[in-house]
Amino acid sequence: MPNEKKQQIDVKKRIPSPKAKELFHDIRRKHEIGKNDLLISSGLTVSTLTRVLDELVGSGIISESGLGVSTGGRRPILYQVQGDYxxxxxxxxxxxxxxxxxxxxxxxxxxxxxxxxxxxxxxxxxxxxxxxxxxxxxxxxxxxxxxxxxxxxxxxxxxxxxxxxxxxxxxxxxxxxxxxxxxxxxxxxxxxxxxxxxxxxxxxxxESWANRTKDFRHMLYVHGGTGLRLGMMTDNKLIHGAVDMEGSFGQMIIQADGLPYRTTQGNFGALDTYASVYAIEREVNSRLRTGRSSVLRQLLPSGEPAKFPDIMQALKAMDPLVTEIVTQAATYFGIGLANLLNIMNPEKVILGGPLMTDSNLFFYTATQTAIRKTYHYPKYQVIFSKGTYGEExxxxxxxxxxxxxxxx
The missing domain is CATH 3.30.420.40 (ATPase, nucleotide binding domain)
Structure with missing residues (x-):
């Protein structure tokens, strides 16, 4: 395909009518939805609903997909999004x-x-x-x-x-x-x-899309990797702060007189310093330099520092040193997570990133620590998940x- 500049098509004008946008939103969140259900959810009259649906079908953005089950009268027409639009x-x-x-x-x-x-x-x-x-x-x-x-x-x-x-x-x-x-x-x-x-x-x-039929109102996503990243949603709407707050969770202070952050911009005793891929690599290599025994000595060329994939390989081999350090990092992570739960009270928390996907030990240690330190437990219950889409x-x-x- 040639790499020439073409005129952009305004996304927001593809569906010009506000009523059509509302209907399309409802249809898109279902695999199929009947006209009767749309009538109830939209609050539109039958004639207005029919007109707007005909507009959407005519534009090719939705299609009729068959007839639903009758509840006493005619079988309702079913609608679905036209994927190839x-x-x-x-x-x-x-x-x-x-x-x-x-x-x-x-x-x-x-x-x-x-x-x-x-x-x-x-x-x-x-x-x-x-x-x-x-x-x-x-x-x-x-x-x-x-x-x-x-x-x-x-x-x-x-x-x-x-x-x-x-x-x-x-x-x-x-x-x-x-x-x-x-x-x-x-x-x-x-x-x-x-x-x-x-x-x-x-x-x-x-993950909200994957859970769209579950009606969760308040959700958190925490990504554990090189650093810690946070997203929050309430009533299916993202919460945006005055500035980008993705890295704010990692800057949560959990030990005021603790270790310095890895750059001059961060806080002393920040969660990121104790519960990230960086933190695990730092601690493992520090212990190896002091002479601690580990299967990592057989896995690594002489003098090479251990990287996260090497550490995960040692963890699968149940190496005592690595197990101890990963458990410690997960415990710190769980403390930070408990602080979030006590403030935000989400219904569901999705934990993603290599710390979660590469290690069941980290996930379960962190979540159990968070549960034990959550205020109003067991009255307040939260669902933890590794999510539906993984690294994608x-x-x-x-x-x-x-x-x-x-x-x-």
């Missing part, structure tokens, strides 16, 4: 591994890929990879430019969402990741709408963020 790309920009996914309008995943973020993965090179992949998938899946709703990005913060910029993230392997105008770079080269939010928020959007949650949620712009 449009498509959205979801991009996860993270420090270690980044991902791109392609969803259709119904939220079904059509394709996915990932990249390791190396010392050569500068913003410019990375964006070129994304642009090439977008073009390749559009050819592969026979997607016309007019069918592309846009691209959502879930990125490491801090961010400026209003101008679409990744501001000053830490710990990328490659240089150049400060003040990256990600939205402008991709909109200019692809000619499609692009929207940016932090990765914890987009992961929470994905950030990218899938980013695509869903773009699709949700249709009803804004």
């Amino acid at each position: 449009g498509y959205a790309f979801g991009l996860d920009i993270s420090r270690v591994t980044s991902r791109l996914v392609l969803l259709d309008l119904a939220g079904d995943k059509l394709d996915a890929t990932e990249w390791r973020m190396t010392e050569e993965t500068t913003p410019e090179r990375f964006m070129e990879q994304i642009i090439m992949q977008v073009h390749e998938w559009m050819d592969k899946h026979h997607i016309d430019f007019e069918q592309v709703i846009g691209m959502g990005i879930g990125a490491v913060g801090p961010l400026n969402r209003e101008i679409g910029m990744i501001e000053e993230p830490e710990w990328f392997a490659a240089p150049g990741w400060n003040h990256v105008p990600a939205v402008h770079m991709l909109e200019d080269r692809l000619g499609i709408p692009v929207i940016l939010d932090n990765g914890a928020n987009t992961a929470l959007i994905a 949650a950030i990218a899938i949620g980013a695509a869903q963020l773009m699709l949700s712009q249709l009803t804004v």
Whole structure:
């Protein structure tokens, strides 16, 4: 596909009527929904509902999918989203591994890929990879430019969402990741709408979508990896602070006279210093230098520091040293999580990232610690989950963020 700039199609004008947007929102959150149910939920008259549904069907954004079960009268007409009406790309920009996914309008995943973020993965090179992949998938899946709703990005913060910029993230392997105008770079080269939010928020959007029939009003998402990332949602709406707050959970002070943060910008005794991939690697290597025995000595070349994948391999071998350190880090994480629960009182908490996906020990130690230290327990019950989408949650949620712009 040629790389020329094309005129963007305004996402918010694809469904111009407010009533049509409300109906489409209700239909999109169901696999199928009957006209009678839409009549009840919308509060519209029969004639207005019929007219608006006919408009949506005529535009090709929804379709009639059959007849439902009769409750005494005629069998109701069922409606569903027409998946091939449009498509959205979801991009996860993270420090270690980044991902791109392609969803259709119904939220079904059509394709996915990932990249390791190396010392050569500068913003410019990375964006070129994304642009090439977008073009390749559009050819592969026979997607016309007019069918592309846009691209959502879930990125490491801090961010400026209003101008679409990744501001000053830490710990990328490659240089150049400060003040990256990600939205402008991709909109200019692809000619499609692009929207940016932090990765914890987009992961929470994905998990909220997966739980859309469960009616959870208050949810949290915490990502445990190189750093700690947090997203919050109430009544299916993300909570955005005055500034990007993705990294705020990691700066929670749990020991006022504790260890210094790994950079000069952080707090002494911050949770991130005790309960992140960085913290586990630091503690393991410190103990190895003091002469502690571990299977890591057989796994690593002489003099090489232990990295997180090596540590997880030792954990699977039930290495006592690694088990002790991971348990300690998970306990600290659980204390921080309990502080969040006592303030926010969510109904469900999704825990993602390599600390959770690579280690059942970390997940269960952290959640049990949090439960024991939660105020009003056992009266207050919270559901913990590793989520539905795993490591793809950030990218899938980013695509869903773009699709949700249709009803804004």
